[in-house]
Each structure stands twice: as C-alpha cells, then as structure tokens.
Amino acid sequence: MSASELIFVHRFVPAQAGTNAPTLLLLHGTGGDESDLIPLGQALLPGAALLSPRGRIGENGMPRFFRRFGEGRFDEANLTEETQALANFVGTAAQTYKFDPARVVALGFSNGANIAAALLLLHPDVLAGAILLRPMVPLIPPDLPNLTGKPVLISAGQHDSIVPAANTLHLANLLQSAGAEVTLKRQPLGHNLAEPDLQASAYWLRQNFARDAKENAA
Numbered sequence: 500m501s502a503s504e505l506i507f508v509h510r511f512v513p514a515q516a517g518t519n520a521p522t523l524l525l526l527h528g529t530g531g532d533e534s535d536l537i538p539l540g541q542a543l544l545p546g547a548a549l550l551s552p553r554g555r556i557g558e559n560g561m562p563r564f565f566r567r568f569g570e571g572r573f574d575e576a577n578l579t580e581e582t583q584a585l586a587n588f589v590g591t592a593a594q595t596y597k598f599d600p601a602r603v604v605a606l607g608f609s610n611g612a613n614i615a616a617a618l619l620l621l622h623p624d625v626l627a628g629a630i631l632l633r634p635m636v637p638l639i640p641p642d643l644p645n646l647t648g649k650p651v652l653i654s655a656g657q658h659d660s661i662v663p664a665a666n667t668l669h670l671a672n673l674l675q676s677a678g679a680e681v682t683l684k685r686q687p688l689g690h691n692l693a694e695p696d697l698q699a700s701a702y703w704l705r706q707n708f709a710r711d712a713k714e715n716a717a
Contacts, residue, residue, distance in 0.1 A: 619674065
C-alpha cells in the first residue's frame with residue numbers, strides 16, 4: 500500500500516535507527532496543518548516516528564478535524580465520521596510505513612486534542628495513550644470504552660477563555676470512568692501553549708514510556 504492511498508494529507512517522519520519509542524500521532528489545532536507540531540514532536544521524543552495528518556474539514560479556509568456549529572458546539576455526526584476516518588488512516592499508515600499500530604501515542608492541541616479524545620472514546624484500540632493540550636469533551640459515547648491502563652495527560656489553561664474549567668474536569672472524569680490513568684495539569688496560561696505544557700508533556704512521556712526513552716538513549 501502506497502502513501503498516495505492514505506486519505507489524509509500528511510507528513511511522516513520515520514524513526515531513527517535503533518529508536519524504540521512509540522509513534523507520535525500529531526494533531527494540529529484549527530488553522531494548523533501537517534507541519535505545525537513536527538518540531539514539538541521532535542523535541543519531546545527525539546528519534547521517534549511522527550505521523551502528522553492535516554484535518555480534512557475547512558472552516559473559512561482553515562483546516563480542522565471535524566465541523567462545528569460554533570465555539571464549543573460540535574457536529575457530532577461529522578465528528579463521529581471523521582474520527583472513524585482518522586482511525587482507519589492510522590491503521591493504513593502503520594501498514595504503509597511499517598510502524599507498530601499498538602504503540603501510537605496522540606499529541607493533540609485544541610481541535611486536534613478533541614479528536615484525539617474522540618479516538619479514545621470511540622476507537623480505544625487505536626491509541627496507547629494521549630497528550631491532550633487544551634481539550635474539551637468532544638462527545639459522550641453511548642457506551643464507555645475500556646481504557647484500562649491507558650495513560651492520558653490533559654494540560655489545561657487556568658485562564659482559557661475557550662475551554663471552561665468544568666468542561667476540562669468533565670473530560671478527565673469521563674476518561675477516568677472508562678479506566679484511563681488521567682493526569683490533569685492546570686497551567687497558568689490561556690488557550691495558548693507555552694513552556695509549562697512542554698515540561699509537563701516531556702515529564703509525562705518519561706514517566707509512562709520510560710523503557711522506550713532508556714532504550715532510545717542507550
């Protein structure tokens with residue numbers, strides 16, 4: 500299967516030889532693209548394979564991963580459809596690029612964090628874990644998935660004017676109810692990302708993928 504058959508415009512950065520880190524699935528925010536989070540992924544997990552798709556939905560010329568009716572009001576039918584498409588894409592990309600589909604960790608910001616959360620809730624086998632930067636509850640699934648043992652980092656902004664604190668807590672509780680090992684960090688920031696998010700993400704990766712990091716450094 501060739502890269503041209505993959506349904507998302509994307510970039511793939513192969514792992515460096517000898518690297519045993521998981522593949523990072525990089526999911527940009529509204530208006531971003533497949534290049535936005537590459538530097539962040541390289542900084543957080545040097546040498547790891549990076550898979551970075553561009554959202555297929557356009558909003559006033561800006562790429563997104565699913566439609567919305569307004570700020571915080573999501574088109575759940577489209578969200579469900581695009582989440583399925585993304586799940587299929589990851590599986591096909593694993594075959595195409597020869598990475599382990601059981602060792603994929605999402606790193607998503609804003610809209611990208613929301614579809615990463617939807618992947619966890621609707622297609623739990625796609626991700627081994629996730630870093631959710633400024634996420635919201637994407638939807639409530641009809642049945643909770645089994646996320647037992649899956650680590651999830653939520654990095655929220657204490658002064659975020661887009662994501663209410665109660666919504667962040669609701670998402671954390673939802674994922675915990677499904678069995679995920681949730682770490683919730685509230686940063687002294689707004690919706691923007693800054694150094695505290697990078698520090699929290701790097702620490703979380705070391706804590707949850709320590710074996711991979713040690714093998715990478717050996």
